[in-house]
Amino acid sequence: MSELKQRVRKCLADICQTLEQGKPAPEWRAMATNCSARDLFQQLLYLTLERAELASLSRCWIQAWTSMTHVALLETRIWVRGHDDQALADWDFCQKQLSHWLRQDMGDREMLGLLLRQFALLELEIGHDLSESIRVWQSRHKSENLEDWLAENNLTEPLPQQDYDVFLSVGERIGFLTRVRVLEWLTNLLRSPYVAHRESLILFLLHPRSAVAEQAMRLLQQPTWQRRISSVGLRRLISMRNWLPRGRRVRIDEIIVSLRRYTPIDQLGESKLTHLMASSLDARGGQLLIMVWKQGSSYRTGGMVLKQQEGISDIWVGPPSTKAQCLKDIKRLQEHFCILPVDQEYPKLLIPHFLAISRLRHQRISPLLLQWFEVLGIVGWNPCFLPQKELLSLWRGQLTSVAEQQYQQWEANGQRWLKRKFAADWLEDDPQGAERVKQDYSGYALIAPEKEKWQERLVLTALWARHATGRMAPDFKEAAWQALLFESAERPEQLPLMKSIVKATQGYWENVEQQTLQTDQEALLEQNKNNAPMGINEKKSIKATLTDQTI
Numbered sequence: 078m079s080e081l082k083q084r085v086r087k088c089l090a091d092i093c094q095t096l097e098q099g100k101p102a103p104e105w106r107a108m109a110t111n112c113s114a115r116d117l118f119q120q121l122l123y124l125t126l127e128r129a130e131l132a133s134l135s136r137c138w139i140q141a142w143t144s145m146t147h148v149a150l151l152e153t154r155i156w157v158r159g160h161d162d163q164a165l166a167d168w169d170f171c172q173k174q175l176s177h178w179l180r181q182d183m184g185d186r187e188m189l190g191l192l193l194r195q196f197a198l199l200e201l202e203i204g205h206d207l208s209e210s211i212r213v214w215q216s217r218h219k220s221e222n223l224e225d226w227l228a229e230n231n232l233t234e235p236l237p238q239q240d241y242d243v244f245l246s247v248g249e250r251i252g253f254l255t256r257v258r259v260l261e262w263l264t265n266l267l268r269s270p271y272v273a274h275r276e277s278l279i280l281f282l283l284h285p286r287s288a289v290a291e292q293a294m295r296l297l298q299q300p301t302w303q304r305r306i307s308s309v310g311l312r313r314l315i316s317m318r319n320w321l322p323r324g325r326r327v328r329i330d331e332i333i334v335s336l337r338r339y340t341p342i343d344q345l346g347e348s349k350l351t352h353l354m355a356s357s358l359d360a361r362g363g364q365l366l367i368m369v370w371k372q373g374s375s376y377r378t379g380g381m382v383l384k385q386q387e388g389i390s391d392i393w394v395g396p397p398s399t400k401a402q403c404l405k406d407i408k409r410l411q412e413h414f415c416i417l418p419v420d421q422e423y424p425k426l427l428i429p430h431f432l433a434i435s436r437l438r439h440q441r442i443s444p445l446l447l448q449w450f451e452v453l454g455i456v457g458w459n460p461c462f463l464p465q466k467e468l469l470s471l472w473r474g475q476l477t478s479v480a481e482q483q484y485q486q487w488e489a490n491g492q493r494w495l496k497r498k499f500a501a502d503w504l505e506d507d508p509q510g511a512e513r514v515k516q517d518y519s520g521y522a523l524i525a526p527e528k529e530k531w532q533e534r535l536v537l538t539a540l541w542a543r544h545a546t547g548r549m550a551p552d553f554k555e556a557a558w559q560a561l562l563f564e565s566a567e568r569p570e571q572l573p574l575m576k577s578i579v580k581a582t583q584g585y586w587e588n589v590e591q592q593t594l595q596t597d598q599e600a601l602l603e604q605n606k607n608n609a610p611m612g613i614n615e616k617k618s619i620k621a622t623l624t625d626q627t628i
Contacts (some may be wrong), residue, residue, distance in 0.1 A: 085120045089141050090130075096137035106233055115167040117149045122174065125184030125192075135214075143191050150195050157202075172203060176210040186218060212255060239372075241448050243277035245394065248284060259291045267296060267305045279310045280444035282329075283317065294325065297332050308343035311336045316457035320432070320442045348454035351376070354407065355423060355497035355541060357415040359548075360506050362386065364541075365414065366424060369403045370452045376400045378407070379448065383427065385533055387406055388435030392445040414551050415499040421453060423544035426463070434461035457472070465536050469564055472539065472557040479554065487558045491574030494543050494559075495581055498549055499538070504582040514586055520570035520579035528569060535560035 124131060124142060131138040153171070157164050175192075178184055193211060196203065203211075236243050243266075251259055266278050281293040296302050311333065318329050353368040362385025369378050373398035382391040395406070410416055428449070435442060452455060494500045505513070505523055515523040522533065539556035563569050570579060 081116055082120060082123075085117065085124075085145075089124075089138070089145060092141035092144055093137045096140055113169050117145075118153075118167075118171045119174065121146050121149060121192075122178060122184065125178075125188040128185040128188065139188070139191070143187065143195070145193055145511070147195055147360075150201060153200055169204075172207045176207045179207075179210040179214040182214070182217065188252045190212070204319065216255075236269075236271075238271065238273055240273040240277040240280065241394065241445065243274060244280040244444055248281070251289060255560050256288055258291060259289050260295075263289075263292055263296055264302075272307060272309075275305050275308060276310050276313075279313045280447070281315075282314075283320070283442055283444040287440050287575050292330060298328065300335065303332070303336055306336060306340065308341050311340050312345075315342065316450060317442070317444075319457075320436060322439070325388060334353075345451060345454055346454065348452060350421070350452050350454075352404070353409070353419055353421060353424070353453075354416050355419045355427075355545065356410075356417075358385070358537055359414075359543060360502040360504055362530065362534060364537070364580075365410070365416065366427075367407060367410070367416065368449070368452060369400070369407070371400075372397065378403045379445070379452070381428075381449065383431045385530060385537070386434065388431050388433075388438055388440055389428075389442065389446065392443040392449075394445055394448065415501075417545040417547040417550055419541070419544045419546075423541070424449070424453065425455065425458075426540065426544075429461040430463040431460045432458060433462045436460045454547040463533075463536070465533065466538060468540070469477070469561060470609070473561055476554060476558060476561070479558075484558065487555045488562060489573055490555060491559055491562075491572060492577045494551070494574055495577045497551070499551060503534075503578050504585050505578075506582075506585060512584050514579075518583065520575065521568070523579055523582060524570040524575055531569070531575070532560070532563055535563050 106592070121142070131142065153164060153168055157168050179189070237246055251262055263278060263281060266274050269275055278293055278296065282290050282297075284290045284293070314329060314333055314336070318326060318333070321329060349371040350368060351371060353369075354367045356365040356367075364383045366381040366383065367378065369376055373509050376399060377397055378395040379391065380391075380393050380395075384390045395403070407416065428446075432442070432446075449455075495503055505527070513526065514523040535556070538551070539553060539560050542551045542553040542556040559574055562572055563575075566572055569575050
């Protein structure tokens with residue numbers, strides 16, 4: 078058994094043990110195997126050939142395997158969206174390999190189905206060849222009758238009564254239907270007597286699969302179906318118009334002009350928002366926005382993950398619940414992250430910036446972003462980059478009256494930032510950071526290539542501090558001064574804050590190397606143990622067994 082295969086199986090066994098104890102699956106970092114996405118994906122595919130063996134390990138094996146698959150694909154998505162050359166090459170390899178497996182009908186059907194579901198959940202961009210292989214595989218295992226096919230995929234069950242819930246409940250499941258079946262299913266939505274079902278068609282314009290979005294667009298271009306769209310749908314079309322690629326914007330404009338002839342634009346009602354919170358930025362520049370709002374007699378929680386240099390990474394909405402349960406869920410998150418209440422001006426400044434990054438990277442925007450507009454009582458956001466230079470200039474003017482001694486104290490405080498919860502994991506935890514640390518222990522090779530990223534990180538942190546409330550937030554003036562110091566420094570790696578980041582990065586990768594070395598040594602000892610010659614007692618035991626069988 079190869080070293081990598083042993084490592085993956087050990088990780089799988091550890092996750093099974095955790096799940097059997099009634100605990101949730103470990104965080105993604107704890108499941109990382111320190112190998113390339115290509116190698117990990119290959120091992121996870123091979124495991125689909127060994128279902129019987131996996132089932133004998135634990136009753137939680139399928140959940141553990143799914144968790145590992147999710148981690149592998151999530152890490153791949155992060156690096157692919159960052160346009161990392163190696164990640165792009167690995168992702169191309171993974172697609173080709175999966176395409177081959179599907180066409181040859183290799184692996185366990187249920188496990189491969191779960192793998193494809195992860196593709197849909199994570200909105201992974203796939204090539205034409207893999208897309209066709211998925212359709213071939215689906216058609217091979219599904220009934221030719223549309224009604225039977227929909228029944229097998231739970232698409233004939235009653236749809237939810239909220240338009241966004243319609244998209245959430247079936248959006249991922251229709252992602253791999255043929256174009257004809259997608260068109261039939263979306264047409265049935267427009268024929269529904271329920272307004273919410275008809276309004277949900279607009280949301281499918283932002284479906285991660287272009288084939289689904291295209292069929293929704295074609296239906297909306299037909300005058301017959303346009304009359305089934307209400308003023309709410311028209312407002313949403315206008316709101317999302319600037320998020321779409323240029324070619325689709327022209328077609329959307331034509332639909333909007335046509336709809337406005339006989340449909341008024343809906344006016345947003347009073348905001349139902351009850352709580353709005355935001356986390357500090359983590360090691361990779363990720364930040365979580367959370368809101369709680371009232372919907373009818375229930376309450377719901379929504380989350381949005383924003384990532385530096387990547388855009389809007391994820392948006393999710395929880396099921397209807399009580400206000401107490403929603404706040405309890407947030408409290409659990411606060412045990413792991415520095416999450417504080419923020420004012421309603423904060424998302425208005427922040428989200429357009431990340432929306433602009435997403436559009437620049439040609440990422441598809443989730444329709445759930447429209448729900449944020451409606452809950453916050455905003456007609457729409459246009460993509461707009463944060464004016465960092467203007468903000469720094471404004472903050473510099475606001476700090477002119479501060480005493481010189483206070484400036485010096487703030488600068489010195491930077492070395493203690495990583496001891497506070499809001500910046501506790503600020504370090505370079507990607508493999509490229511490890512290589513740069515080895516090149517130069519002074520920190521120049523680590524910080525200089527990422528100067529733009531760290532400048533933005535400090536500006537975003539100061540902005541968060543200005544709009545957040547709570548003792549865990551840094552003082553706004555101190556955070557703004559750290560951003561100004563970084564901007565004006567010729568050698569920013571020599572600032573107290575950046576020195577502590579360099580030191581934390583060095584310690585992190587030294588620890589990773591030690592753990593990898595220990596794992597390799599344990600694997601080697603196990604291999605030597607399995608290959609060791611039999612001792613006298615073992616030989617006697619085998620001889621006795623053979624004698625008994627002969628008798």
